[in-house]
Amino acid sequence: MANIVIIGLGSGGFAAFLAIRRNDPDAFITIIEKRSYQMFSPCGMPYAIEGIIDLDKLSFSLPEDNHSTKLLMHEATSIDPIVKNVMAKNLGTGEILSIPYDFLIIAQGAVPFIPPIKGARENLGNGVYVLHDIESAYIISDHAGKGKKVAVVGAGPIGLEIAVALRTKGLGVVVVEMLSYAMPRALDRDMAKLVERPLEASGIKLIFDQSVKSINGSPVNSISVDNETIETDMVILASGVRANIEIARNAGIEQGNWGIRTNAGMETNIRGIYAVGDCIETVSLINHRPTMMQLSSTAYRQGMVAGTNAAGGYDTYEGALGTFVTVLGNLEIAATGFNEFIAESAGYKIVSGKGHGKSKPEYYPGAKDITIKIIADARTGKVLGGQAVGEGAGALINVIALGIRCNIDVFSIARTEMAYCPMVGENYNVLNKAADFATRKLEKAQKEK
Amino acid sequence: MANIVIIGLGSGGFAAFLAIRRNDPDAFITIIEKRSYQMFSPCGMPYAIEGIIDLDKLSFSLPEDNHSTKLLMHEATSIDPIVKNVMAKNLGTGEILSIPYDFLIIAQGAVPFIPPIKGARENLGNGVYVLHDIESAYIISDHAGKGKKVAVVGAGPIGLEIAVALRTKGLGVVVVEMLSYAMPRALDRDMAKLVERPLEASGIKLIFDQSVKSINGSPVNSISVDNETIETDMVILASGVRANIEIARNAGIEQGNWGIRTNAGMETNIRGIYAVGDCIETVSLINHRPTMMQLSSTAYRQGMVAGTNAAGGYDTYEGALGTFVTVLGNLEIAATGFNEFIAESAGYKIVSGKGHGKSKPEYYPGAKDITIKIIADARTGKVLGGQAVGEGAGALINVIALGIRCNIDVFSIARTEMAYCPMVGENYNVLNKAADFATRKLEKAQKEK
Numbered sequence: 001m002a003n004i005v006i007i008g009l010g011s012g013g014f015a016a017f018l019a020i021r022r023n024d025p026d027a028f029i030t031i032i033e034k035r036s037y038q039m040f041s042p043c044g045m046p047y048a049i050e051g052i053i054d055l056d057k058l059s060f061s062l063p064e065d066n067h068s069t070k071l072l073m074h075e076a077t078s079i080d081p082i083v084k085n086v087m088a089k090n091l092g093t094g095e096i097l098s099i100p101y102d103f104l105i106i107a108q109g110a111v112p113f114i115p116p117i118k119g120a121r122e123n124l125g126n127g128v129y130v131l132h133d134i135e136s137a138y139i140i141s142d143h144a145g146k147g148k149k150v151a152v153v154g155a156g157p158i159g160l161e162i163a164v165a166l167r168t169k170g171l172g173v174v175v176v177e178m179l180s181y182a183m184p185r186a187l188d189r190d191m192a193k194l195v196e197r198p199l200e201a202s203g204i205k206l207i208f209d210q211s212v213k214s215i216n217g218s219p220v221n222s223i224s225v226d227n228e229t230i231e232t233d234m235v236i237l238a239s240g241v242r243a244n245i246e247i248a249r250n251a252g253i254e255q256g257n258w259g260i261r262t263n264a265g266m267e268t269n270i271r272g273i274y275a276v277g278d279c280i281e282t283v284s285l286i287n288h289r290p291t292m293m294q295l296s297s298t299a300y301r302q303g304m305v306a307g308t309n310a311a312g313g314y315d316t317y318e319g320a321l322g323t324f325v326t327v328l329g330n331l332e333i334a335a336t337g338f339n340e341f342i343a344e345s346a347g348y349k350i351v352s353g354k355g356h357g358k359s360k361p362e363y364y365p366g367a368k369d370i371t372i373k374i375i376a377d378a379r380t381g382k383v384l385g386g387q388a389v390g391e392g393a394g395a396l397i398n399v400i401a402l403g404i405r406c407n408i409d410v411f412s413i414a415r416t417e418m419a420y421c422p423m424v425g426e427n428y429n430v431l432n433k434a435a436d437f438a439t440r441k442l443e444k445a446q447k448e449k
Numbered sequence: 450m451a452n453i454v455i456i457g458l459g460s461g462g463f464a465a466f467l468a469i470r471r472n473d474p475d476a477f478i479t480i481i482e483k484r485s486y487q488m489f490s491p492c493g494m495p496y497a498i499e500g501i502i503d504l505d506k507l508s509f510s511l512p513e514d515n516h517s518t519k520l521l522m523h524e525a526t527s528i529d530p531i532v533k534n535v536m537a538k539n540l541g542t543g544e545i546l547s548i549p550y551d552f553l554i555i556a557q558g559a560v561p562f563i564p565p566i567k568g569a570r571e572n573l574g575n576g577v578y579v580l581h582d583i584e585s586a587y588i589i590s591d592h593a594g595k596g597k598k599v600a601v602v603g604a605g606p607i608g609l610e611i612a613v614a615l616r617t618k619g620l621g622v623v624v625v626e627m628l629s630y631a632m633p634r635a636l637d638r639d640m641a642k643l644v645e646r647p648l649e650a651s652g653i654k655l656i657f658d659q660s661v662k663s664i665n666g667s668p669v670n671s672i673s674v675d676n677e678t679i680e681t682d683m684v685i686l687a688s689g690v691r692a693n694i695e696i697a698r699n700a701g702i703e704q705g706n707w708g709i710r711t712n713a714g715m716e717t718n719i720r721g722i723y724a725v726g727d728c729i730e731t732v733s734l735i736n737h738r739p740t741m742m743q744l745s746s747t748a749y750r751q752g753m754v755a756g757t758n759a760a761g762g763y764d765t766y767e768g769a770l771g772t773f774v775t776v777l778g779n780l781e782i783a784a785t786g787f788n789e790f791i792a793e794s795a796g797y798k799i800v801s802g803k804g805h806g807k808s809k810p811e812y813y814p815g816a817k818d819i820t821i822k823i824i825a826d827a828r829t830g831k832v833l834g835g836q837a838v839g840e841g842a843g844a845l846i847n848v849i850a851l852g853i854r855c856n857i858d859v860f861s862i863a864r865t866e867m868a869y870c871p872m873v874g875e876n877y878n879v880l881n882k883a884a885d886f887a888t889r890k891l892e893k894a895q896k897e898k
Contacts, residue, residue, distance in 0.1 A: 011876055041810060044871040053871075057812035285866075296876050297869040318864065325868035334868045361490060363506035394868035395844030398878075399851050402865045406857050415767065416851045417734075419774035419783045419843040420746040422493040422502075427460055427745050429847075 002027045004310050005086055005101040007076045007247075009033040009062075010042075012277030012299035012306075013107035017062060019307025019315075027311050029068040030099055032088045034075045035133070038062055043296055045137045046161035049144070050168050055137055071097070079104065079251035081270045103272050103310035106248055106260065107303060110241035110278035110294055115153065119215030120237065127220030128235045131162060143234055144169055151175075151223050151232040153212050155182045157326045157333075159238030160199065164328045166236075167204050174205045174230055176212050176223070185342075186324065186335040187387050190354075191373055194389040198331055241294055243279040256281030258292035264316040266306035274310055276302035285319030285405060286337060286384060287346050293320035323401045325394030334397035337385030337404045343375055351378040351445060353410065353438025357430035359391035361422050372396050374410060374434045381409035381442050392424075396431050410438040451476045453759050454535055454550040456525045456696075458482040458511075459491075461726030461748035461755075462556035466511060468756025468764075476760050478517040479548055481525045481537045484582070487511055492745055494586045495610035498593070499617050504586055520546070528553065528700035530719045552721050552759035555697055555709065556752060559690035559727035559743055564602065568664030569686065576669030577684045580611055592683055593618055600624075600672050600681040602661050604631045606775045606782075608687030609648065613777045615685075616653050623654045623679055625661050625672070634791075635773065635784040636836050639803075640822055643838040647780055690743055692728045705730035707741035713765040715755035723759055725751035734768030734854060735786060735833060736795050742769035772850045774843030783846035786834030786853045789824060798827040800894060802859065802887025806879035808840035810871050821845050823859060823883045830858035830891050841873075845880050859887040 004020055004027050006013045013031065020027050040059040048055040062070065074088040074097070085100045112130040114120055120128055129140050140162075144150065148171050152163045155177035167173045177184070181192035182199070196206055210225040215235050222231050243259030254261045254269040258281040266274045277299030284291045298320050308315040325334035343350050352375045360367040370390035376383050386400030403413050414435035420427050453469055453476050455462045462480065469476050489508040497504040511519065523537040523546070534549045561579040563569055569577055578589050589611075593599065597620050601612045604626035616622045626633070630641035631648070645655055659674040664684050671680050692708030703710045703718040707730040715723045726748030733740045747769050757764040774783035792799050801824045809816040819839035825832050835849030852862050863884035869876050 015877070041812070041871055041876075043869070044810070044812070047871060053813055060812070295866075295869070297866060297878070300876050301864070301866070301881075321866045323866045323868045325870045325873055327870060327872035332873065336866070336868070361493070363490070363493070363509070364502055392844060394870065394873045395841055395847070398844070398848050398865070398867045398880075401867060402848050402851050402857070402862065403855075405865050406852075406855055406861050408851070408855050412855050413851065415750070416847070416854050417744075417746060417750070417770045417772045417785070418847045418850060419772045419785070420492070420744070421774045421776060421843065422490060422496060423776035424774055424781065424843045427490075427749055428464070429746070431847075432750075 002102045002311065003030070003100060004028070004103045004105065005030045005032065005099055006105045006107060007032045007086065008107035008109055009039055010107060010109050010277060010299060011296040012303035013105065014039055014062065015300040015303030016105045016107060016276065016307035016310070017068070019304045020311040021065065023308050023311035023313040027067065029065070031068065031070045032074050032076045032086065032099070033070065033072050034091065036073050038070060038072065040134055042133070045131055045134070046158065046165045049137055049141050049162065050165035055134055055141070058134060076108070076247055078247055079273070081251055081273060084272070104274065105306050105310055106273065106275040106279060107277050107299070108244040108279045111244050112237065113240045113242050114237060115239045117212050117215055119220070123215060123218060123220050127218070127233070128215055128237065130237050131158065140236065144171055148172070148233045149231060150234045150236060151230060152236045152238055154238035154240070155206065155208070156185065156238060156240065157183060157324065160328055161326060162236055162238060163204050164199070164202070167202055173203070174207060174232065176207045176210055176225055178209070178211045180208045182206065183333070186322070186339060188340045188373065191371070191387045191389055194371055195328065195331065195333055198329060202329060241278060243281070245279055248275065248279070256290050258290065264318060265309045266302055266317055267309065274306035276306045283319045285321050288319060289346070291320065293322055295322065295324060297323070321401055321404055323397060325397065331389065332391060332393040333389050334393040335385070335387040336397050336401040337383070338375065339385055339387065340375060343384050348384060349378040350384065351376050351438055351441045353434045353436065353441060355430040355434030355437065357426050357433065359425060361426055364422055370396070370430055372430050372434045374400060374413065374431070374438050376410045376438055376442065378442065378445055381411060381439070383408055383410055383413060399431060410435045410442065414439050451551045451760065452479070452549060453477070453552045453554065454479045454481065454548055455554045455556060456481045456535065457556040457558055458488055459556060459558050459726060459748060460745040461752035462554065463488055463511065464749040464752030465554045465556060465725065465756035465759070466517070468753045469760040470514065472757050472760035472762040476516065478514070480517065480519045481523045481535065481548070482519065482521050483524045483540065485522050487519060487521065489583055491582070494580055494583070495607065495614045498586055498590050498611065499614035504583060504590070507583060525557070525696055527696055528722070530700055530722060533721070553723065554755050554759055555722065555724040555728060556726050556748070557693040557728045560693050561686065562689045562691050563686060564688045566602070566661050566664055568669070572664055572667060572669050576682070577664055577686065579686050580607065589685065593620055597621070597682045598680060599683045599685060600679060601685045601687055603687035603689070604655065604657070605634065605687060605689065606632060606773065609777055610775060611685055611687060612653050613648070613651070616651055617778070622652070623656060623681065625656045625659055625674055627658070627660045629657045631655065632782070635771070635788060637789045637822065640820070640836045640838055643820055644777065644780065644782055647778060651778060690727060692730070692741070694728055697724065697728070705739050707739065713767060714758045715751055715766055716758065723755035725755045732768040734770050737768060738795070740769065742771055744771065744773060746772070770850055770853055772846060774846065780838065781840060781842040782838050783842040784834070784836040785846050785850040786832070787824065788834055788836065792824055792833050797833060799833065800825050800827040800887055800890045802883040802885065802890060804879040804883030804886065806875050806882065808874060810875055813871055819845070819879055821879050821883045823849060823862065823880070823887050825859045825887055825891065827891065827894055830860060830888070832857055832859055832862060848880060859884045859891065863888050
């Protein structure tokens with residue numbers, strides 16, 4: 001009977017647990033988790049702050065299982081790969097446990113990145129916050145009284161989700177982003193415009209191309225950006241996360257630039273030790289270069305692979321695309337693969353096609369806008385990325401994600417026979433349309449050669 | 450300057466018109482259309498009868514264009530492929546026009562099939578109806594007074610859409626289907642159950658495995674099925690359509706089993722004459738056998754191809770999948786490719802995987818069910834079909850449609866990184882889940898060999 005230890009019960013650890021159980025009904029599974037509750041949905045937190053869902057409902061438990069132990073409120077403090085055990089500290093009593101393993105899965109996630117802004121660390125938890133767990137969501141909710149002002153640092157998906165949540169609750173909201181438009185890692189500037197306009201219309205002030213120089217006062221009363229000082233009662237840092245690698249590194253587990261390095265079986269350089277999710281460095285499925293991909297769905301699939309392999313099965317993870325979707329107010333935004341900037345930085349010559357349409361025909365009540373952009377390799381037509389803003393954005397992006405995964409060209413996406421009915425879309429699907437445009441540009445470019 | 454004539458202004462004719470204009474700004478286009486208005490959306494009619502949209506809003510006009518003539522209320526009566534002209538009758542004045550063409554596109558659509566039921570033809574328009582155009586939608590709406598009873602013949606998508614529309618308006622509704630479950634051409638029995646239950650819960654009576662023997666009375670007062678007589682004030686025939694091929698056949702244009710035969714360029718056996726949409730026999734994209742595919746989206750793509758070629762461009766249509774989506778009440782139903790019966794009839798040994806999930810995580814208000822089934826070739830794993838019932842069904846089916854088109858296996862669909870956010874779905878996407886199940890079954894079957 002194999003003894004399998006999982007450190008961390010996020011998406012990756014959860015998926016690993018299920019995969020182990022599927023592959024080996026007898027394996028004994030020990031889960032080590034710092035939190036006092038089993039699982040929770042981090043992606044739901046901004047919506048809970050907004051009041052759409054209950055914060056209390058974001059946590060849930062694993063299925064019942066006789067062959068497992070869940071050590072909640074325990075922190076893994078070290079791994080000994082020679083004797084094969086993990087030391088874990090009971091955060092309540094201080095007691096140290098030594099837990100032996102045959103196979104170990106590290107799914108420790110990431111820790112928030114605190115940017116080197118004067119006043120950030122000093123005021124952390126006291127006017128400066130990071131949304132990282134349910135506790136921090138409660139603190140932010142409590143602090144966010146009506147009429148107050150908040151500055152959000154970072155215009156990525158999470159920064160903007162928080163901005164919308166707090167704006168909806170009546171706060172004055174400013175978002176400061178170092179780069180020059182919203183969600184710059186996922187979107188191109190033209191698509192970002194479609195996101196920025198409704199945010200600004202809702203009263204959120206967006207400041208681009210500026211960084212926060214200092215957070216001033218105690219209690220916090222303002223932030224200074226490059227060329228102005230902005231009054232605020234509260235600062236939320238949404239500057240990303242860093243892989244939680246400390247105990248892995250101390251155990252001699254190899255690191256890449258972004259986190260723990262694994263092979264396609266999710267195994268680290270030490271046999272029998274796997275790592276998944278936000279704490280690892282993964283590879284891009286497009287150009288097979290190392291990359292960081294801190295998404296719940298990615299962690300889930302990696303967890304399945306690690307769990308299967310740890311339990312004696314065989315599985316591989318081939319790489320990540322970065323497919324994501326978010327909803328800001330009533331606006332759905334999704335993307336997958338490379339945006340233009342990243343594609344060009346990776347050496348591609350690109351062509352793109354954009355389609356604009358309605359979620360239902362014009363004559364239908366409740367028809368909403370949808371815009372989709374598809375990006376392809378100008379030499380081969382192979383799809384490299386997609387971005388969509390509007391009703392059904394996520395679902396359309398899933399089609400592009402399959403296309404990228406399978407090395408498909410824009411012509412094939414253009415010609416895919418998609419479902420039509422006036423209740424759910426238009427006769428000439430907006431993705432077909434975008435891909436047709438890209439195909440025509442491609443043909444034109446090839447003729448001109 | 451080329452003279453191009455289009456007979457029929459449905460999806461196919463419309464798409465042809467746009468494609469001609471894109472490829473040849475100078476072509477002169479003549480459109481011959483029987484209706485008194487330009488275009489309309491047949492797929493919207495059941496929803497208009499239900500009262501969700503205005504019947505008046507279903508018709509719309511082509512974009513303005515200086516190099517074209519639209520002959521509304523004109524019926525094409527014959528084609529002379531030697532002298533290259535079309536005779537068209539003005540349905541108002543009876544005048545006959547002779548219209549010369551360099552290229553001709555036949556996009557005449559289909560005519561309703563009136564099944565050989567005693568009393569059907571006799572009472573047509575007088576208690577027995579077919580939903581075929583806006584006029585017939587008005588007649589059905591007028592006749593459908595509250596408290597009345599209606600029998601619908603055929604439990605395909607259109608029959609069921611009409612059944613739901615009239616049930617919503619308060620009528621007593623019986624649906625009679627010769628085959629043994631709902632939407633038998635698109636769904637398998639297990640998936641059909643998910644459609645039948647809510648229909649029955651809404652008060653619609655579904656009668657399977659029986660055919661209508663006679664429509665009785667004048668005015669109609671009942672129908673007789675194999676073993677009972679059912680009172681009704683009104684019968685709606687939803688037994689499908691037949692390609693409208695008469696003038697094409699008279700002109701010597703080759704026919705297949707289901708309609709006008711074309712090559713992949715949509716050209717008939719007579720050079721310069723193209724045919725698209727419901728009036729043609731197309732091929733299956735899966736096994737390349739002739740088939741019938743009377744869908745608006747299919748006609749649209751075929752129209753693009755014919756228009757491009759007629760205007761001197763180059764394009765091909767490779768075949769149809771039958772991707773469709775409908776909404777019955779609040780339930781979305783979609784399918785693409787082969788169902789189990791059709792796949793097995795075509796000689797495939799199949800494996801399937803089914804995933805059930807929620808449109809949002811459980812903790813989210815408004816989470817709705819979604820079930821998806823994926824069907825694959827048990828030898829190769831290549832995807833052959835998909836069926837989905839529930840929230841977002843159509844969008845998920847589009848992913849499978851791309852998979853079928855590109856000869857992709859279930860493994861690749863399982864591994865496609867799909868967009869996740871608690872506002873729009875679950876962490877472990879239901880389609881990934883279904884494809885994972887199918888992959889495991891496939892692996893098991895291959896091990897057992």
